[in-house]
Amino acid sequence: MNIAVITSWFSEKMGYSENFFPKALASLGHDVHVITSTAQVYFNSPMYAKTYLKHLGPAITEPCVKPVEGFTLHRLNFTEYKTSAINPFNFSGIQIHGLAEYLRGLHPDVVQVVNLIDEPATYDTALYAESVGKKIFTESHLHASVMRVDNKKNWKEHIRSLVYRFHRQLAVVHRTTAVCYPIAPDAAEIVESLYHVPRSKIKIQPLGVDTDLFCPANTPELVMEREVVRRSLGFSAEELVCIYTGRFSPGKNPQVLAEAIDILQRRGEKIRGLFLGSGTAHEVESIRRKQGCVVHPFVSVMDLPKYYRIADVGIWPREESTSQLDAAACGVPLILSNKIHVTERVDGNGFLYEEGDPADLAEKIIQMKPARLRQQFSTVGVEKVWRDFSWKTLAAQRIEDYKRFL
Numbered sequence: 001m002n003i004a005v006i007t008s009w010f011s012e013k014m015g016y017s018e019n020f021f022p023k024a025l026a027s028l029g030h031d032v033h034v035i036t037s038t039a040q041v042y043f044n045s046p047m048y049a050k051t052y053l054k055h056l057g058p059a060i061t062e063p064c065v066k067p068v069e070g071f072t073l074h075r076l077n078f079t080e081y082k083t084s085a086i087n088p089f090n091f092s093g094i095q096i097h098g099l100a101e102y103l104r105g106l107h108p109d110v111v112q113v114v115n116l117i118d119e120p121a122t123y124d125t126a127l128y129a130e131s132v133g134k135k136i137f138t139e140s141h142l143h144a145s146v147m148r149v150d151n152k153k154n155w156k157e158h159i160r161s162l163v164y165r166f167h168r169q170l171a172v173v174h175r176t177t178a179v180c181y182p183i184a185p186d187a188a189e190i191v192e193s194l195y196h197v198p199r200s201k202i203k204i205q206p207l208g209v210d211t212d213l214f215c216p217a218n219t220p221e222l223v224m225e226r227e228v229v230r231r232s233l234g235f236s237a238e239e240l241v242c243i244y245t246g247r248f249s250p251g252k253n254p255q256v257l258a259e260a261i262d263i264l265q266r267r268g269e270k271i272r273g274l275f276l277g278s279g280t281a282h283e284v285e286s287i288r289r290k291q292g293c294v295v296h297p298f299v300s301v302m303d304l305p306k307y308y309r310i311a312d313v314g315i316w317p318r319e320e321s322t323s324q325l326d327a328a329a330c331g332v333p334l335i336l337s338n339k340i341h342v343t344e345r346v347d348g349n350g351f352l353y354e355e356g357d358p359a360d361l362a363e364k365i366i367q368m369k370p371a372r373l374r375q376q377f378s379t380v381g382v383e384k385v386w387r388d389f390s391w392k393t394l395a396a397q398r399i400e401d402y403k404r405f406l
Contacts, residue, residue: 001030001402004108008094008121009043010036010075011056012068015301015326017141018114019069020210024395026070033106034071037078037096038063044080051278055300076102081120095120100128110402112137117173117180117195126173135178135405137398140195141207144186144341145319146251170195178405181205181398184320186341205398206342207322208391209329213302216331216382217309230310233294239270240369243311243332245304245323248279248287255283256317258290259358260365265291271365276307308332313368318355320345329385333377335364344388349381 003025007018018034026032042048043059053059064075081093099121103111111129115122117138129136180197181204182188188204191197217226227237235241242261244254254275261273273293288295299307304326308314314327315335324334324345334350336343346352351367354360368374387393 001110001399001406002106002108003030003032003110003112003402004103004106005032005034005071006096006099006111006113006115006121006125007034007036008078008096008115008119009039009041010034010073011040011052012073013055013300013302014041015210015304015322016041017139017207017322019301020208020391021114021395022071023069023210024208024391025399027392028395028399030399032071033074033108034068035074035076035096035099035102035106037094038075039078039080039094047278047280051298055298074102093120095124099124100131103128104132109406110137112139112398114139114141116140116142117191117197118169122173123169126169126176129176130172134176136173136176137402138173138177138180138197140180140182140187140191142182142187142190143184143320144190145337145339174198174201177201179203179401183207184342203401205394206389207325208389208394209322209325209385211329211386211390211392214305214308214326214329214385216329216378222309225306226309229306233274233296233310235272235274235294235310236270239272240312240365241272241274241310242313242315242335242365243274243276243308243327244315244317245276245307245327246316246321247277248275248283251319252316252321253318253356255286256356256358256361257315258287258293260361261292262290263358263362264365269366274307274311305330312374313350313365315361315365317353317361325385325389328381329389331378331382333368333374333381335361335368349377349384 005022010018022032022034038061040056040059042052048059066073077097079095113122113125125136180191180201182191183206188202192199217223244257246252248254264271275287276296278298284295287293308327308330311332314332316324318337320340320342334346335353336346337355338352339355351364353364
């Protein structure tokens with residue numbers, strides 16, 4: 001099967017679905033093409049040069065066609081739009097130059113779009129599909145927690161005030177969409193309410209994990225690596241290490257974890273925190289000045305597993321993140337916010353805490369101290385990820401859907 005995956009931006013060393021999903025499709029024997037712009041992820045971030053340049057290269061690359069992880073990567077020039085008429089939540093919209101013509105040249109059997117439904121690249125793909133009499137497949141990774149609209153009534157009023165702005169584009173997308181894959185029930189509610197995707201076209205499918213890359217320390221070599229990396233970061237064998245990965249922004253709020261670690265340190269507990277990611281100088285300093293907290297800069301996805309494997313607990317204080325699944329695949333028990341909508345990620349392999357409350361988070365960390373409990377959580381988490389969240393399994397399910405519409 002000839003499959004085209006459309007994504008507005010792409011970086012080879014990141015761990016997003018646009019990296020691992022095409023790889024999984026290709027591993028099943030399909031001819032997979034990722035068509036994207038010359039933009040790296042976060043190319044327009046003020047933090048790009050400091051945080052990502054070393055690992056990803058220039059923020060904007062050159063057009064190219066090359067093999068990557070079993071699939072073919074196609075980079076095309078682009079124009080960036082920032083107006084709310086194109087994207088009501090102020091995400092950047094990227095229009096990939098000549099996308100429809102390029103798709104005509106590739107003549108794919110299946111076109112899967114991983115952008116937001118209202119992005120220019122999604123609209124252009126839908127126009128192409130309509131012109132050649134094809135169907136497309138879309139996704140939505142937009143959780144309710146990311147929208148940060150707490151009052152449901154106001155949330156729906158907010159939606160109604162925005163829909164008129166892009167209803168013509170949406171009409172084309174809806175006509176050509178075979179299946180839309182929101183990643184969770186709350187994401188499904190958003191695509192139905194905000195984007196007016198017909199319920200009959202919605203099929204919930206979670207994001208996945210590359211289980212070849214993310215795995216527990218289950219060999220002598222990986223056990224030795226774990227010990228070496230822990231020592232290099234200054235963690236003793238007796239200390240319980242809590243890890244957070246990602247941005248240090250208020251939306252993710254890792255500062256709550258830093259405060260919880262500080263509370264435990266002042267009580268004499270041998271509990272430390274490892275914060276791996278990026279943020280402003282103020283955000284980094286607000287974590288670093290807390291007792292027991294170590295800040296480590298962003299690393300590429302290939303290096304992430306060894307940092308998860310040194311941790312005893314993985315903690316994400318706010319919002320959903322695919323990093324939570326990656327950590328669970330490495331055998332790390334989880335503590336997540338009680339306001340997330342994907343509680344299946346922590347069911348049987350961790351705890352929920354009262355979001356924003358460092359004292360409650362500190363108590364949940366204390367409950368993780370027994371090694372036997374952590375081992376139980378570790379086993380459950382690894383088995384769950386392999387069973388329900390492996391990209392190979394999810395890709396095989398997606399292929400069956402594609403076949404039905406071919």
